[in-house]
Amino acid sequence: MDRQTVLTELKRVLAPYTEDKEKLNNITEDTDLLRDLQINSANLVDIIIDAESQYNIEIDNDSAEKMTNVGNSIDVILSKINQSA
Amino acid sequence: MGKRVVITGIGVISPNGSNIPDFLHSLQHGVSGIKFIPQYEEFHFNCQVAGSPNFNLEMLHGYISETSLYGLKGKGIGFGIKAALDAWTDAGNEIAGQETLWDTGCVFGSSVADTDVIKNAISKVDAKESKKLGSRVVEQIMNSGVTAYISGRLGLANKVISNSSACATGTQAIVMGYEYIKHGMAKRMLVGSSEFVDAYVFGAFDSMRVLSRKFNDQPEKASRPMSMTAGGFIPGSGAGALVIEELDYALARGAKIYGEILGGNHNSGGQRSGGTMTAPSGPGVIRCIQDALADANISGNDVDLISGHLTATVADKFEVENWTKALGRKGEDFPQINSLKSMIGHCLSAAGSIETVASVLQLEHQFVHPNINLEDPNPEIIDLISKKNLPVSMVSREVNVIAKANFGFGDINACLIIAKYR
Numbered sequence: 001m002d003r004q005t006v007l008t009e010l011k012r013v014l015a016p017y018t019e020d021k022e023k024l025n026n027i028t029e030d031t032d033l034l035r036d037l038q039i040n041s042a043n044l045v046d047i048i049i050d051a052e053s054q055y056n057i058e059i060d061n062d063s064a065e066k067m068t069n070v071g072n073s074i075d076v077i078l079s080k081i082n083q084s085a
Numbered sequence: 086m087g088k089r090v091v092i093t094g095i096g097v098i099s100p101n102g103s104n105i106p107d108f109l110h111s112l113q114h115g116v117s118g119i120k121f122i123p124q125y126e127e128f129h130f131n132c133q134v135a136g137s138p139n140f141n142l143e144m145l146h147g148y149i150s151e152t153s154l155y156g157l158k159g160k161g162i163g164f165g166i167k168a169a170l171d172a173w174t175d176a177g178n179e180i181a182g183q184e185t186l187w188d189t190g191c192v193f194g195s196s197v198a199d200t201d202v203i204k205n206a207i208s209k210v211d212a213k214e215s216k217k218l219g220s221r222v223v224e225q226i227m228n229s230g231v232t233a234y235i236s237g238r239l240g241l242a243n244k245v246i247s248n249s250s251a252c253a254t255g256t257q258a259i260v261m262g263y264e265y266i267k268h269g270m271a272k273r274m275l276v277g278s279s280e281f282v283d284a285y286v287f288g289a290f291d292s293m294r295v296l297s298r299k300f301n302d303q304p305e306k307a308s309r310p311m312s313m314t315a316g317g318f319i320p321g322s323g324a325g326a327l328v329i330e331e332l333d334y335a336l337a338r339g340a341k342i343y344g345e346i347l348g349g350n351h352n353s354g355g356q357r358s359g360g361t362m363t364a365p366s367g368p369g370v371i372r373c374i375q376d377a378l379a380d381a382n383i384s385g386n387d388v389d390l391i392s393g394h395l396t397a398t399v400a401d402k403f404e405v406e407n408w409t410k411a412l413g414r415k416g417e418d419f420p421q422i423n424s425l426k427s428m429i430g431h432c433l434s435a436a437g438s439i440e441t442v443a444s445v446l447q448l449e450h451q452f453v454h455p456n457i458n459l460e461d462p463n464p465e466i467i468d469l470i471s472k473k474n475l476p477v478s479m480v481s482r483e484v485n486v487i488a489k490a491n492f493g494f495g496d497i498n499a500c501l502i503i504a505k506y507r
Contacts, residue, residue: 016155042220046156049219 001081003029006074013050017043029071044068051077057084087267091506093340094176094328096168096277097442100136100321100429103144104171109446111428112454113479117305118429119319128284132296134304135287136321136430140164148180149238156221159199161281164324164435165231166238169193169275173239176328177340182240188272188334190243192261193232193326194254195278196434200285202226231279243271251493252394253351254278255325255437256501260349262329263501272334277326280435287320295398296320308431309458310395310424311405311466311475318396321430325438327445344448345506347486348381350374351499360496364400367407373498374411374490381502383486385412388420388502390453392444392489395424396431402465404492409469412488419470421480427457437491441501444487448505453480 011024018024018037033039033047048064051057051073057080059067067073095105100118102108111118118136125133142163145154148170157163169191170180202225209218224230229247236245244265250257255278262274290296297317300307309315335342354360354369378385391408395401408422409415425440432439447453455478462475490500 017152019150019152040152040220043152044220046219046221049217 001078003074003078006077007070009054010070010073013047013054014039017047027070029074031070033068033070055081057081088269089332090263090266090329090346091332091335092327092329092343092346092445092503093335094172095343095442095445096171096175096326097324097439098138098140098164098168099323099325099439100138103139105175108442109450112443112446113452115455115457115478116428117457118321119304119307121301121304124284125287128288130288130291131294131298132291132317132319133301134307134319135282136319136323136432138164138323140167149234153234156219157225158205159202159225159230159281161195161199161279162225162231162234164281164322165193165195165277165279166234168277168279168324168326169235170238172277172326172328173275177338180238184240185242186240187242189241189274190245190262190265190271191232191236191241191275192244192246192248192258193235193275193277193279194248194250194258194434195228195231196249196251196254196280197286198226198228198230199281200283235275239275241275243274249434250497250499251495252431252433252436253491253493253497253499254434255439256441256489256491256499257351257497258438259327259329259441259501260351260499263346263349266329266331273328273330275326275328277324277438278434279324280322280433282320282322282433290320297397306458308397308427310397310427310456311401311463312397312459313461313463315397315401315463317398318426319430321432323429323432323435323439325435325442327438327441342506343445344503346501347383347504348377348379348502349500350376350380351497352376353498354496356496363494365492365496365498367403369496370404370407370492370498371411374408374488374500377488377500377502383502385414387486388412388488390447390484390487391420391422392440392487393422393424394491396426402463402469405466405469415469417471417473419474421453421474421476422470423454423456423476425454427459437489437499440491441489441503444489444503447484448487448503451481451484453482453484455479
């Protein structure tokens with residue numbers, strides 16, 4: 001799975017947690033989930049739970065803490081997919 | 086002498102009306118909101134009917150943000166949000182806004198946090214899947230969930246309190262808000278209560294044998310306060326809300342004024358003198374009503390309508406007797422009295438706020454709503470207050486002062502005196 005595919009799918013995962021749909025449509029690897037998308041920090045755990053079920057992976061606590069921007073989130077998701085493959 | 090407190094907004098989600106116009110129509114026409122619940126038959130409950138509002142969480146689009154609505158599962162919280170925000174806009178306010186409203190607070194009560202949400206938490210934890218619960222469970226199982234959603238949406242930043250006093254909760258919330266404004270601690274309060282009775286709470290009441298069980302095939306006949314054939318109450322769900330504010334504050338912004346809260350009181354009988362966990366003490370009830378009258382600076386003779394607690398149990402006649410003693414009036418001299426529970430059942434914590442909204446509408450539109458299912462009034466009650474004070478169809482007449490009271494488990498009493506604004 002390539003990074004662009006994960007980025008596109010990530011938009012769907014993030015959608016319920018941000019009011020700013022236009023910014024969501026234009027996310028890049030540098031987009032910060034809290035600062036740019038105004039996602040409530042408490043919702044990061046929900047995003048992790050949703051990503052786990054979307055990709056059938058398990059994201060450990062240390063990895064989860066890295067998922068604060070789009071690029072890092074893609075890194076974590078891809079590494080977990082490769083681990084389980 | 087405290088500040089005068091007026092009512093400027095009302096909102097309701099009741100088993101017989103999910104908005105003010107529908108609710109008003111049901112009040113005037115005696116429309117029942119009691120329905121047969123097939124699941125309760127499957128559960129082998131004795132009582133298989135309930136007061137259930139026409140509501141789903143999708144109705145909250147536009148009330149709270151989409152991100153907040155996503156993941157909201159608690160119906161009791163949903164009822165509260167809808168009633169409270171309807172009252173807020175009815176009072177001429179906007180929902181959106183980034184200001185912090187330091188002079189406006191919220192007292193909103195409930196009995197139990199949403200047991201559906203709790204059940205989900207219990208089953209996930211028991212299945213060793215607590216990791217999947219996510220961030221939205223705690224805010225919905227905390228008793229202050231409903232006030233947290235309401236005050237957060239509107240920026241309410243004065244006193245924000247979630248009260249809980251069983252069936253006295255709703256009226257107590259309104260009295261508390263009134264007291265804060267009267268004593269100058271707040272300019273404006275959003276007050277009310279909500280209740281979602283699901284199968285688990287319902288089952289516990291059913292087991293106490295205090296619910297009506299002889300009318301499962303005629304749901305709209307099942308709730309029969311003050312009737313000879315009253316056989317217990319019918320649990321209901323919903324929410325009621327009011328915006329109340331200091332008179333000068335309301336006048337300054339040109340708000341519509343529905344009526345004035347002349348006085349109120351909440352107390353306990355201390356579970357003494359006949360009071361128990363489940364039954365109110367007569368002296369406590371009488372004292373509560375008389376202290377509310379004194380706070381309103383009126384006498385029992387000034388009351389021209391009573392909105393009773395009157396749940397359709399054996400306690401009805403004791404309640405009526407307590408009213409006669411508290412007001413010092415009986416027989417034909419007693420005021421008219423009605424029970425909204427005949428139409429919607431007993432909405433527990435939400436009862437007081439929904440019944441107060443009904444009282445405000447009776448003041449505004451100058452009518453007395455009927456007691457439905459009272460074709461066979463209890464003779465002992467007739468002896469106390471005469472049949473003419475038990476209206477069975479809508480009465481159009483002058484209504485100036487309404488006394489509204491509720492009594493809850495734990496021997497908690499709350500009484501509110503509302504009047505036309507002059």
